[in-house]
Amino acid sequence: MAAAIAKARAGLPVFFGHATAPGPDEGGFMIKYDLRPAGPSELIWAEIVSHKGDMTVARLLNTPLTAGFAKDQQVSVPDRKVIDWAYWRAGTLVGGATMRVLIARMDPKAARAMRDRFGW
Numbered sequence: 001m002a003a004a005i006a007k008a009r010a011g012l013p014v015f016f017g018h019a020t021a022p023g024p025d026e027g028g029f030m031i032k033y034d035l036r037p038a039g040p041s042e043l044i045w046a047e048i049v050s051h052k053g054d055m056t057v058a059r060l061l062n063t064p065l066t067a068g069f070a071k072d073q074q075v076s077v078p079d080r081k082v083i084d085w086a087y088w089r090a091g092t093l094v095g096g097a098t099m100r101v102l103i104a105r106m107d108p109k110a111a112r113a114m115r116d117r118f119g120w
Helices: 002-010 012-020 097-104 108-118
Strands: 026-034 043-052 055-060 074-078 082-089 092-095
Touching: 002 012, 002 082, 002 097, 012 026, 012 043, 012 082, 026 055, 043 074, 082 097, 097 108
Parallel strands: none
Antiparallel strands: 026 043, 026 082, 043 055, 055 074, 082 092
């Protein structure tokens, strides 16, 4: 997983370039980060609303377990806290380095369903 996070972080500049100036077939730009960096981790996906400098404003895509947060809530996330990113290009999910690791650990039928969903 550490290698997947390192790979995702290395690709952040290119990702944010697409997110701020998407191509005609690109959309659904998301980041993954730890909602609770000081406590037990809660890794969560959030859809980018805006990105400027080294800060992303995003909308939580999952229902958080952590009190004080809610699905669709806007959050500000420093780039250094992002552990993964993904977006859709022509029906295929681009990125998702940590998801690829998790899918590889799933039972084969569930893994195939996820790969089909993401166009992999």
